[in-house]
Amino acid sequence: MATAAAALLRLSRSRRPLLPLSSLRLPPPAPYHHHSHSQTPPSSSSSHARLPAFLSFLAAAAAGGTTVALCDSGVDHRVGGKESTELVVRGERKRVPNEFIDELASFLGENLTVDYEERHYHGTPQNSFHKAVNVPDVVVFPRSQDEVQKIVMACNKYKVPIVPYGGATSIEGHTLAPHGGVCIDMSLMKKIKSLHVEDMDVIVEPGVGWIELNEAWGHYWRNVCYSLFWFTSCEAVLPNGDVVKTGSRARKSAAGYDLARLIIGSEGTLGVITEVTVRLQKLPSHSVVAMCNFQTIKDAADVAIATMLSGIQVSRVELLDEVQIRAINMANGKNLPEVPTLMFEFIGTEAYALEQTLLVQKIATEHHGSDFVFVEEPDAKEELWKIRKEALWAGFAMKPDHEAMITDVCVPLSRLAECISVSKEKLDASPLTCLVIAHAGDGNFHTIILFDPSQEDQRREAERLNHFMYLEKELGIESLRTMKRIKAALDPNNIMNPGKLIPPHVCI
Numbered sequence: 001m002a003t004a005a006a007a008l009l010r011l012s013r014s015r016r017p018l019l020p021l022s023s024l025r026l027p028p029p030a031p032y033h034h035h036s037h038s039q040t041p042p043s044s045s046s047s048h049a050r051l052p053a054f055l056s057f058l059a060a061a062a063a064g065g066t067t068v069a070l071c072d073s074g075v076d077h078r079v080g081g082k083e084s085t086e087l088v089v090r091g092e093r094k095r096v097p098n099e100f101i102d103e104l105a106s107f108l109g110e111n112l113t114v115d116y117e118e119r120h121y122h123g124t125p126q127n128s129f130h131k132a133v134n135v136p137d138v139v140v141f142p143r144s145q146d147e148v149q150k151i152v153m154a155c156n157k158y159k160v161p162i163v164p165y166g167g168a169t170s171i172e173g174h175t176l177a178p179h180g181g182v183c184i185d186m187s188l189m190k191k192i193k194s195l196h197v198e199d200m201d202v203i204v205e206p207g208v209g210w211i212e213l214n215e216a217w218g219h220y221w222r223n224v225c226y227s228l229f230w231f232t233s234c235e236a237v238l239p240n241g242d243v244v245k246t247g248s249r250a251r252k253s254a255a256g257y258d259l260a261r262l263i264i265g266s267e268g269t270l271g272v273i274t275e276v277t278v279r280l281q282k283l284p285s286h287s288v289v290a291m292c293n294f295q296t297i298k299d300a301a302d303v304a305i306a307t308m309l310s311g312i313q314v315s316r317v318e319l320l321d322e323v324q325i326r327a328i329n330m331a332n333g334k335n336l337p338e339v340p341t342l343m344f345e346f347i348g349t350e351a352y353a354l355e356q357t358l359l360v361q362k363i364a365t366e367h368h369g370s371d372f373v374f375v376e377e378p379d380a381k382e383e384l385w386k387i388r389k390e391a392l393w394a395g396f397a398m399k400p401d402h403e404a405m406i407t408d409v410c411v412p413l414s415r416l417a418e419c420i421s422v423s424k425e426k427l428d429a430s431p432l433t434c435l436v437i438a439h440a441g442d443g444n445f446h447t448i449i450l451f452d453p454s455q456e457d458q459r460r461e462a463e464r465l466n467h468f469m470y471l472e473k474e475l476g477i478e479s480l481r482t483m484k485r486i487k488a489a490l491d492p493n494n495i496m497n498p499g500k501l502i503p504p505h506v507c508i
Contacts, residue, residue, distance in 0.1 A: 096138065104140060104154060104182075108142070108151075114138050119135045119136045135180070148272050151182065156239055160181045160182055174268065186207045188207060199249065200282070232251065232278065239271065268500070270496060284347035291374075293369065301319060317344055320437055323433065398433060399433055402433070403452070409445055416440065419445070434450070481508050487502065
């Protein structure tokens with residue numbers, strides 16, 4: 001449970017005292033000697049190689065009048081677990097100039113550090129097996145949108161990479177800094193700016209966690225209980241320093257592009273989010289949590305599909321395979337039947353929730369389901385949902401010396417049973433320990449592939465298993481090219497979380 005302990009440590013960890021301004025000089029290179037050639041600045045033999053990729057693209061097009069390819073050249077800069085099992089992520093690092101550090105210090109004051117331990121902490125994801133040759137050159141802690149804007153403008157001016165740092169929950173290496181640069185830690189931006197109970201939304205800064213938000217409501221609105229539902233709009237600082245507001249607080253809009261989903265889904269590659277409007281949902285008056293066992297994972301998936309097609313209003317449908325249940329038994333001392341399992345949540349009035357529960361029980365029985373149980377007491381419901389919430393940590397308990405490659409596959413609901421069954425066959429035939437979890441009501445499932453990243457044969461096997469669920473197969477190459485065109489247009493200097501999300505072989 002070392003990874004779980006690390007995550008808990010982060011939540012309770014107080015930030016180290018930042019260095020005095022007098023000590024803010026350029027940090028030395030990270031004392032990491034693996035692939036040490038990656039710390040060497042790029043050769044100066046070609047001035048064209050130093051041009052930002054987008055400018056090179058425009059210059060070539062203007063000079064020759066022909067179509068040219070904008071691709072990531074050189075080393076593979078891609079970061080993340082979508083397909084890469086590289087333990088150490090390489091990158092090209094340029095030392096940031098003294099005047100850049102001085103410019104940041106002039107308005108950030110003590111909220112800036114070049115302390116190596118702090119930089120290493122921010123450049124080492126707590127829940128990802130990926131590591132990087134480099135760490136951020138500097139970590140900054142802005143307190144306002146104005147300070148974020150100044151930081152981004154300085155980075156764009158000096159062409160210094162930016163890695164936004166929020167809840168640090170990424171399991172695919174998104175907070176790595178393989179090119180060094182600036183890590184923007186948003187933890188000091190913690191204002192709950194406005195709560196609109198009548199409109200069922202709240203505006204918050206990015207440093208506010210959902211637990212803090214719920215605690216704030218409980219204090220100020222004792223008779224009103226809401227849960228987070230989804231983002232309505234946001235404000236973000238773009239790579240050139242412009243601030244964009246993606247929409248109003250209206251619950252629906254047909255005006256223009258859906259910029260909110262574009263920015264939020266970009267994972268820090270298009271801008272730094274400084275404010276979000278979150279839609280709220282009233283908690284139901286009653287809920288029921290149920291669990292049912294199956295002999296095959298296809299039977300379990302079929303029940304999830306049949307339940308959704310029946311029109312029954314199910315709040316949550318979660319699927320766990322027998323390996324995941326075995327992990328939960330090992331980690332928590334439980335004695336659950338080690339077979340594929342479905343978990344449900346039904347909401348509404350007491351009578352309605354119970355009626356829906358019994359209808360699903362009938363569907364489960366028709367698909368060879370057994371041991372259907374349901375609970376209504378708050379403590380019992382919480383105990384059942386802990387099984388799902390602690391699934392990842394339970395997996396680590398099975399192989400405490402291993403790391404996890406986690407895939408995220410979304411398919412049409414009608415294909416869920418087929419895709420999970422095929423994936424399960426491949427996983428079960430592998431020498432690696434592999435688990436399956438699904439948000440079955442959404443056609444979304446995860447595979448957790450446990451492997452030792454220091455063992456070449458295990459890394460290759462994990463990559464083989466993951467390869468057939470690669471991003472390109474979900475979106476298609478043209479979608480990826482469109483994403484790359486948007487990235488190039490908004491971030492021509494490629495400073496925003498460079499190398500992330502879009503595979504390097506995608507050319508425009």
